[in-house]
Amino acid sequence: MIGRWLAPPAPxxxxxxxxxxxxxxxxxxxxxxxxxxxxTASLADGFDPVGVLAPLERxxxxxxxxxxxxxxxxxxxxxxxxxxxRVTGPAFAAVLLVVxxxxxxxGRLLYFDNLLVLHALVLxxxxxxxxxxxxxxxxxxxxxxxxxxAGAALTIPERTATGPSTRPLGELPVDAEGVVTVDVxxxxxxxxxxxxxxxxVTVTTYVLAGVAKLRxxxxxxxxxxxxxxxxxFSAARLDVLGGTPSPAAHLVLRDGRWLLTPAAVATxxxxxxxxxxLWSRLRTPWVVGLWGFHAAVAATMFxxxxxxxxxxxxxxxxxxxxxxxxxPSPARSSRCGTWGPVGPAPPA
Amino acid sequence: xxxxxxxxxxxxxxxAVSVAVVAxxxxxxxxxxxxxxxxxxxVYAGARPAVADLPTAVGVTATGDRVRxxxxxIGDSDDPLIVADRVGDAIAQGRAERLCxxxxxxxxxxxxxxxxxxxxxxxxxxxxxxxxxxxxGAPPLARTVHATCPVAP
Numbered sequence: 001m002i003g004r005w006l007a008p009p010a011p012x013x014x015x016x017x018x019x020x021x022x023x024x025x026x027x028x029x030x031x032x033x034x035x036x037x038x039x040t041a042s043l044a045d046g047f048d049p050v051g052v053l054a055p056l057e058r059x060x061x062x063x064x065x066x067x068x069x070x071x072x073x074x075x076x077x078x079x080x081x082x083x084x085x086r087v088t089g090p091a092f093a094a095v096l097l098v099v100x101x102x103x104x105x106x107g108r109l110l111y112f113d114n115l116l117v118l119h120a121l122v123l124x125x126x127x128x129x130x131x132x133x134x135x136x137x138x139x140x141x142x143x144x145x146x147x148x149x150a151g152a153a154l155t156i157p158e159r160t161a162t163g164p165s166t167r168p169l170g171e172l173p174v175d176a177e178g179v180v181t182v183d184v185x186x187x188x189x190x191x192x193x194x195x196x197x198x199x200x201v202t203v204t205t206y207v208l209a210g211v212a213k214l215r216x217x218x219x220x221x222x223x224x225x226x227x228x229x230x231x232x233f234s235a236a237r238l239d240v241l242g243g244t245p246s247p248a249a250h251l252v253l254r255d256g257r258w259l260l261t262p263a264a265v266a267t268x269x270x271x272x273x274x275x276x277x278l279w280s281r282l283r284t285p286w287v288v289g290l291w292g293f294h295a296a297v298a299a300t301m302f303x304x305x306x307x308x309x310x311x312x313x314x315x316x317x318x319x320x321x322x323x324x325x326x327x328p329s330p331a332r333s334s335r336c337g338t339w340g341p342v343g344p345a346p347p348a
Numbered sequence: 349x350x351x352x353x354x355x356x357x358x359x360x361x362x363x364a365v366s367v368a369v370v371a372x373x374x375x376x377x378x379x380x381x382x383x384x385x386x387x388x389x390x391v392y393a394g395a396r397p398a399v400a401d402l403p404t405a406v407g408v409t410a411t412g413d414r415v416r417x418x419x420x421x422i423g424d425s426d427d428p429l430i431v432a433d434r435v436g437d438a439i440a441q442g443r444a445e446r447l448c449x450x451x452x453x454x455x456x457x458x459x460x461x462x463x464x465x466x467x468x469x470x471x472x473x474x475x476x477x478x479x480x481x482x483x484x485g486a487p488p489l490a491r492t493v494h495a496t497c498p499v500a501p
Contacts, residue, residue: 007362036427046437051384097385104384108433114385118373193362197369204373209389211377216393229396232478240404240474241428242418245482253483297392 010192010319012131016082017320018195019089019128022119023080025312026096029113030073037072040103041065049105052097056105065102072099079123082133093117093124115205116307119198119316126194198316203274206290210271222268224260228253231260234301248299267293277317287314399489402474403435405451407466407499415466421454435471444471444494452499471495 030037041062049056059065075092079085097117104110213221220226232253235245252259270289277286291314294305307313376388405422406414423431438447452469473492480486 117385212390212393232482235482240402242416
């Protein structure tokens, strides 16, 4: 029972779509923030290693840091494409972990991309490139079988629990090149489990955030005053540092401070109640609520949590393959690679 | 499912690994130890007082006016979190004079932005009533100057 809930059968496409989302997000994020990551190579003062880098006694060599900062978006691109994922997936997760941990190893822990790293680590151990993956076409060892005559039909026998039966399940048309296209969604727990695990990781992190607010701030956090002071602090700090504070912060604190009490209560309810998002009926209301919280933080404090704002953090909660996805035409396939399901070679 | 039936190991392995992963993600909260990427996620958790000390650096013009400097000039970064930490750490560790000279060098390089030329830079802490400042534009309650250094013309 619990095993089936943890590993529900899912099509390979669902997991592959999540891989594409995570890889594409990381590619954009690492590229957009490239100067900030690059700058960590030249930092010297205040090295305070954390996480997997905690054993380090001194900063990493600048050349190594720069090499990883360059490699990270390249590996993200490879993961997005599903290119040699068994190698690039773990390599991407490892490099991402080190690059982002290194950035947080200079006296200030940043919380913008923890989930991205955790999801990348889970994906690296999964068969996330069994679909929607670019593959280098292997050179055939033997001549390909002769194509079926155009206009012919291939009879598919029905498969029962005891084996193939003689009753035909249906007939598939053969195209002009003698190719039969079979689009059968195969669901397997191997694809559902990593997604469920990523969903569990997502909701766990939000529960931790809610518990931290209650543990550190106490029930006073629910009054809205703490939230008001955080918004004001972000705006005032930005002002003294020469930035432009959010106009929304000014408006909320001047005219809409009464909003902050229900906002604080809603935040705690959403975060502590995050496991309810695993129940399909409450999933979308929870996601909309949390996304609204992150949007409000971005609007009033100019603090962006891009991973949830881009909805990638919540993607493992959904059946992604049910979204409309353009189906590539055969004409788009190049001679050296294909974009489509990758599986065992058909029998000769 | 047939594949799973042939591999009974998955029946216990997946729950065990799942519990281990969730426990690992939750472990910082149990140990009260924040790290990366495993964290207690204390963002906005702490009660923040209504009045705060904000470390920064300001430029001083020939007429004595104080003007805001950009995050890049103050802390060599466009991230205000990082800049605030660098200034705060420098003040706390007695390195305000050194930081002031570095900022003055960057401020000199940023001359010609259309405003009056700077004659000096001050590393300061501004005591601020947060809500009053943001909602009504109230000035700082107090300003402590930690270091002053000239800006080369």
